[in-house]
Amino acid sequence: MTGPGAVRRHAPGKLFIAGEYAVLEPGHPALLVAVDRGVDVTVSGADAHLVVDSDLRPDRARLRWQDGRLVAADDGQPAPADLGxxxxxxxxVGExxxxxxxxxxxxxxxxxxxxHRAGTKFGLGSSGAVSVATVTAVAAYHGVELSLESRFRLAMLATVRDGADASGGDLA
Structure with missing residues (x-):
């Protein structure tokens, strides 16, 4: 396997105390707290391509870069939707x-x-935590340490590109 040593990053889940839906409207506040459960992302070397192992899905995904996007390594089809x-x-981070x-x-x-547990999400912001931890770990693996603001901005950009209608509260 090639590349630098393994890098692990963690992002906590969140819990909305108030304003979960109101915050989607401009100018409306929300109150959130981090919880003691979260997501860990470890990036390490691979022989080729990009391999994603996740306890959020039953099997490993092998991906490759094509025109700045990730596609399935074997047939060039879009990456699995559950890995959005x-x-x-x-x-x-590639950009x-x-x-x-x-x-x-x-x-x-x-x-x-x-x-989550056995496929059941708890509503604690798993996609937001995955976005933040992934952005941070992949950048660090490539020798790029991100400021807190850069982590948020890149994770928010990734979230919006993934099509989520998000306030960014779970990312913050």
Missing amino acids: AVTSAIEV LLAGRGLRPLPMRVAITSRL
């Missing part, structure tokens, strides 16, 4: 790297979540 938050986060004259390395992205 992950692939969008990796693609955003950041490209802007710095770097190419994404082959890597294995392993995701472990304590924000």
Whole structure:
């Protein structure tokens, strides 16, 4: 396996105390807290392509880059829809790297979540936590440490590109 040593990043889940739906309207506040459950993303070397292992899905996904987007490695079809938050986060970091004259390395992205159990989500912001932890871990694996503001902005961009109608509260 090639690349630098493994990098692990964590993002906590969130709980809306008030304003969960109101915050989707401009100018309306919400009150959130981080919870003691979260998502861990570990990025390590891979022989080729990009491999995603996640306890959020039953099997491993093998992906490759094609025109700045991630597609299935074997047939070039779109990446699995259930990995939308992950692939969008990796693609955003890929654009950041490209802007710095770097190419994404082959890597294995392993995701472990304590924000669900046996396929049941608890409503604690798993997609937001996955986006933040993935952006942060993939960037760090490539030697790019992000400020808190940059993490938020890149994760928000990934979330919007994934098609989510989000306030960003879970990302913050």
